[in-house]
Amino acid sequence: MYVDDTNLSVTGESASDIEVRLNTELENVHEWLTANKLTLNTEKTEYIIIGSYKRISNLQKGDEIKIRIGDNEIKRVKTTKSLGIVIDENLAWKENIDNLSVKVSRPIGVIRRAKKYVKQDALKLMYNSLVLPYFDYCSLVWNNCSQTLKTKVQRLQNRAARVITGDTYDIRSKDVLSKLGWNNLEERRNS
Secondary structure, eight states: OBOOSOOOOOOOSSHHHHHHHHHHHHHHHHHHHHHTTOBOOTTTOEEOOOOOHHHHHTOOGGGOOOOEETTEEOEEOSEEEETTEEEETTOOOHHHHHHHHHHHHHHHHHHHHHTTTSOHHHHHHHHHHHTHHHHHTTHHHHTTSOHHHHHHHHHHHHHHHHHHHOOOTTSOHHHHHHHHTOOOHHHHHHO
16 A cells, blocks of 8 residues: 655744754654555655745755655655646746646647648647646646746747647737637736
8 A cells, every 4th residue: 555646845944943843744644654554655755945046045065954754864856746747946937837848849739730631620629628728737826937937838829829820920929819719828827
């Protein structure tokens, strides 16, 4: 028997405060797992410290937090994936947007290849089922990313719209989206 995808969160004013709180919680989890004859794979277990660039950089090597489960030390990571979202230690979302870009580019290519065989309504349906869910999934969480990253995601929607309409880059993206009756992604997230 195994426990999958469990997350613990603690807060603290200092590295030592976080270390004490998290190790206490992990000891409780370890005892519960042992009592219920469950196993935790400590090789796959990791922790991430989330904070501003300044606070993270202020963690000196000597202040490194030591997190343990039983006799096993847990490794620290700078990014982790939780429920399909890539979370980085500064909540900058670059890795998540890069990951989203790869996932969205594939179905846009599928739509491009299908274009000569199906009508525009079918292409829009393909977009709605294969691409749009990636743009919407947890967008309220990662919407505080930089404008550069938001622009990167918006370009993907614009590209999908141009594939579906066949419009060239001579036509403004706003007009291409309007032709399809779509809001841009920022408007979509804010509505």
